[in-house]
Amino acid sequence: MVIRARECGCSSPGVAARGMGGPLPRRAAACLGKFDALHVGHSSLIRYAREMSLDPWLISFSGMAEVFGWPERLPLVAPEHRGGLLNSFGAQERVLPFREVRGLSPEQFVDVLVDQLGVEGAVCGANFRFGFQAAAAAEDLVALGRRRGLQVCVAPLLARAGTVSSTRIRQLLQEGNLEEVAQMLGQLQKPQNEIPGQGVYEVSLLRDGAAVAAAVAIQADGVFLRETELASLGAVDLLFDRGAAAREVESN
Numbered sequence: 001m002v003i004r005a006r007e008c009g010c011s012s013p014g015v016a017a018r019g020m021g022g023p024l025p026r027r028a029a030a031c032l033g034k035f036d037a038l039h040v041g042h043s044s045l046i047r048y049a050r051e052m053s054l055d056p057w058l059i060s061f062s063g064m065a066e067v068f069g070w071p072e073r074l075p076l077v078a079p080e081h082r083g084g085l086l087n088s089f090g091a092q093e094r095v096l097p098f099r100e101v102r103g104l105s106p107e108q109f110v111d112v113l114v115d116q117l118g119v120e121g122a123v124c125g126a127n128f129r130f131g132f133q134a135a136a137a138a139e140d141l142v143a144l145g146r147r148r149g150l151q152v153c154v155a156p157l158l159a160r161a162g163t164v165s166s167t168r169i170r171q172l173l174q175e176g177n178l179e180e181v182a183q184m185l186g187q188l189q190k191p192q193n194e195i196p197g198q199g200v201y202e203v204s205l206l207r208d209g210a211a212v213a214a215a216v217a218i219q220a221d222g223v224f225l226r227e228t229e230l231a232s233l234g235a236v237d238l239l240f241d242r243g244a245a246a247r248e249v250e251s252n
Helices: 040-051 064-068 079-089 106-116 138-148 166-175 178-185
Strands: 028-032 055-062 092-097 121-125 151-155 199-207 210-219 222-225 236-240 245-249
Touching: 028 040, 040 055, 040 079, 040 121, 040 151, 040 178, 079 092, 106 138, 121 138, 138 151, 166 178
Parallel strands: 028 055, 028 121, 055 092, 121 151
Antiparallel strands: 199 210, 199 236, 210 222, 236 245
16 A cells, blocks of 8 residues: 655654765655665565555665675675666666764654655665664654655565565575575576676676686686586586676586
8 A cells, every 4th residue: 555645744853874875866766775685675665665656666685694794695696787687677776874874863863754865755675674773663753754744655575485585595506406596586597697708707606606706717628626527516606706707507
């Protein structure tokens, strides 16, 4: 259900957060969430934004791992493919520095959406939380939006053999369950880069979730890692530093 709130209200006293990047274009709707994977739940947010007659913008956050001391993880969507995938969804993205917004109260966070980003609507999932220490829930966003004249839509959670989430997708990938992953993504998102030409490349060798710096030689008769034919290692991923291209290499 789309909730329209147009009453005027006073914003809470707050400070302008840095690094927001200026106002979004007119008729923008902020789609709020963690957009590690771009899955069917996120496409649902985009659809609700369009039903509000607004243009969907994913509002994502950078630097969360650094702030919380989490180990760095490879993104579920390769950076070089993210823009094209967003275009296929009919959405755009604004990335905000998490360090600058983590300490905002719920009221201040809504002020950022309205006063700094200039959005006319916001869409979130039913389990969305925001504000310092996740103090506020989706229903609070509805109430605060009403005070600021902001349209708010709370989208129901989707289930595909369990709640759809980036965390669940990572678990399924660890289990090798690509069928359920494809259901949650709505399409099988897989890098389509061509392997580079012949030469020696610095790479990250990815296997079983671990990344190891290495160098590979690409030759006419195969790909070799420290005098070992790469195919003998089975299924691995290579991340080429030159162009950050990803390529899966599988043994026959």
